[in-house]
Amino acid sequence: MKRRFTTYIIPLLCMLLFLPVAAFGQESAAVEQTATLDSGNTAWMIVATILVMLMTVPGLALFYGGLVRQKNVLSIIMQCLFITGVISILWIAFGYSWVFGTSFMESDNTLGAIIGGFDKVFLCSLSLDKLTTGNIPEILFAVFQCMFAVITPALIIGAFAERIKFSGYVVFIILWSIIVYNPMAHWVWGGGWLQEMGAIDFAGGTVVHINAGVSALVMAIMLGRRKGYRTIGHPFTPHNIPFVFIGTALLWLGWFGFNAGSGLAADGLAANAFLVTHLATCVAAVVWMSIEWIMYKKPTIVGFCTGAVAGLVAITPAAGTADVLGAFAIGGISALVCFFMVAYVKCKLKYDDSLDAFGVHGVGGIVGSLLTGVFATQAVTGTDGVQGALYGDWNQLWIQTIATVAAIIYSAVLTFILFYIVNKTIGLRVSKEDESVGLDISQHGEFAYSENE
Template identity: 70%
Template structure:
């Protein structure tokens, strides 16, 4: 069941109809659910990411985070309907026999050509709804990266980098994993974005943090405190709620698979929040709100690729393992190597995505995927774990190389790092002429 749903992610109405031998029947229940899931995923970016990251930065940089998030929502939406959806989910190259099909869908659906109100997916939802649902994934992925270089990037450099990154990193990866590309053909399991979203964004975040350098006042062992932990909690709440659309909507139907995704998403987040809280308590002698929120997000990240293939037991295991690994990255590895991943975009999203992608190959079970579906190493199928390792490594290398090249190009053209005076006074005033709290 899960395998069929994941295959549907990359199918268009015409392809589904041809495979089934009949036109898909419109399903109002599935359509209503997918419209709601689309709204929930948008909630993750605005206001979720904006509040979560905005609360973690200092007061003088709150509006810069909000502006960066709003910019992404606006410009990536335009890019998506112009050619991004066609690049990721088009079938032009497949139908013409173009070998580029392995890495690009084509441009047959540019500006939503042929995607009218009557085009219906195999699950009975309009293709327009599917396109908008996937648009929300394209929005939140680059928004995750900004947590690594917060408080020290020029808005002009940021804008150019994000536009190029979405085109050259996100669109291809979405096709490879969900649109019929080589990773999907290889059998990689990524139900809702472990590789496409979290590893892709997390590795880019690490590269950006290393290349842009630490904030001027960043010192090992001296934390730069968040200015509004209430905002962090509110952002986490929006993310947690929105993640139900993110994961439970990725089966494209209101059915048992969506119910399982809903269950394992919530349980993994709950277990991870408590696990991080316990680790915080044991190491730092106090359970913190920021720690609990970070743990919940780590659990949500890790369950994302696995939500369509693991059962309750797998979700609990992922909810325990992932925050412990992420906690080590944030509390031990980052200070040791002295890189300034300002809001732990790599430590939580990158590492959480890697752990989740690999553990999918361990805990996937046919009790969820169906008799013909994938099964993990825990149940005897070591091949699936190997596939997950390959997909994870491909994602890491691709994202790192693209980000490195784009940073060099953009920095040489417009400049990326804010100057010292801008950083001292705050990006809100210098970049946007506004103050968050007047």
């Protein structure tokens, strides 16, 4: 009996005692692994953040600046610079907390579906070792999202270029970022009602492009047309097409950080986002150039660049769910629809969207958001992931439609209200004399080129 006890019972007791310890050790290891910073993901996200910043300055500044007349190029650059500075400050102060905070969500589900809270103002709760998705520092995630908050209002500049008063612009952009961008970003990315519904917006189709594009249309209509604007053909000749090319190249490059970085990890999803972003852009640019070549007998650099931007915009919401087939379709369809809006609808309705902010960003965002509900595939999202109507899930297309319509209505209504308030108090449009002289001189007292050039 003693021998049996020694031979069988003692080892059995040891095993029973060891199992909880082993399980605890595994659990501790799992927790430790979860809490360990991933240096690869962190390095990639730092690069992605830099790339997204390049999209605004100097990318968008040069792209828009090259399209306007030379007497207004500095006003475009100044507007982009101002946005980069002031929106970054506001984002760190409370914007990030409004979008990604959780205090309202924890105390009131209804209020939390609309806005985040104040628990992360001035990033007060974000210590250096606090990690988020992808095991990257949350402070890095906050800076990455800051660049999205910067470029979104910057896109609106293209609608009212060459005719807006800088003082009115400053007040409008600040209010727009606080009242329009922050709530919309929370709805889609911060745990708000659209995210809870299941809306897909991988990198900003609704939050960035529909939001900015629809607001741009409202601003263009309410501000009125530029002096001497012609609705047929190109109303004003771009003053520096090489700037347009350089700006497009920087936007294209920065968009890889914009889309591939939105997965917050250096993994296969980022690689797929990189691939479909590049492919959709190439397809859209070539399709736009081909249409232009057929209709106007000459392919132009401005047309190719505009098509490329349309493709970049449209693939943005779908970059985390679409495959190569989706990229081909989204790129081609976005070029066709955006070209139609820019070449025909704008002329027919006679509104002066100076640099086609609505025609490219607004319409491209709408096309991309809806087609995300068509081309999302489990080949990218995984066996338990979402899929679109093409693969049998029509409900996802319905959800995308709701999100798209909600973004359009919210942006349009709030922009209209903000325009009315700012225009009545400060004023938004420059005088006819200042517009004739150019905003560079009338608003900033500078000129881009010497009189001998």
